[in-house]
Amino acid sequence: MPAPRITPWLILAAVLIGLDQASKWFVLARLLPGETVYVAPFWNWVLTFNEGAAFSFLSDAGGWQRWFFTVLAFAISAWIVVTLRRHADDFRLSLSLSLILAGALGNVVDRIRFGAVVDFIQWHAAGFYWPAFNVADSAITIGAVLLALEQLRPQRDRAAKENT
Template sequence: MLKARRFSWYGLAVVLIALDQASKAWVTTHFLPGEQRTVTPFFNLVLAHNTGAAFSLLAEAGGWQRVFFIAVALIATAVIVWLIERHREEPRFCFALSLILGGALGNLIDRLRLGYVVDFLDFHAAGWHWPAFNVADTAITVGALLLVWDSLRRGTASKS
């Protein structure tokens, strides 16, 4: 059973990679860079090429950041796989790690293939736009939040 569960964590990551890459391919074929389409009063689809990290951090760094972010993604992948193997019996923890793994690999594929990450989800209010992001970014963020939640749950459980 543990072996099947372990592969389900990697299977979840693969599904996320597929959803991420499919959504980016759709946007790339239906939008020009910078093109924006209104979906709701607070949400647009837009094609953005992000050479930086989350929220375009280091996007204007001159090119060295591509190699840096590729290295970070590869190291993170190795650490996450090691953690999943080590904590197979902890489903919440492994679920969160699987989300992060799928997101990290989805964005890594973009960096290796294109030299940038395709972002397209644009939320806004009162003229203020949250930086565009994608399915991979969403998976990483949700996974990180679940890790925090799991950590807090463990902390309160150990005090009882």
């Protein structure tokens, strides 16, 4: 049996990292920190720099979190690559892991370059503002949801077989 092909999954991750970085370059060239640009009734562009993790977790921790999250992202990325090598033929799992890999590394680039993650997409409704995020964050979120659904799928499949 030939070895599973990891290359397409790594190419997907690289393309998504490129899209993430290109979108951040575009925003950095056009907005000042804190500047808000109206896009739609529920959507703004706003340039922010997040020194923490999701929802600005540990953003005011004094600087050590930059390197902690960078090392953590590299460790998770290494685990993902190893897992992709083992399961490259499993489409759903590999897709979800590739999205998470791209998001993690896209944000690592920012942490190394700027000391913080560049966020710029802001959604809001009825006075509630979701924390600003970026393409990498979206990839991580979609990948995590797909991964969770993938982990639930075998249970559904087993239950369906038992009920027939």
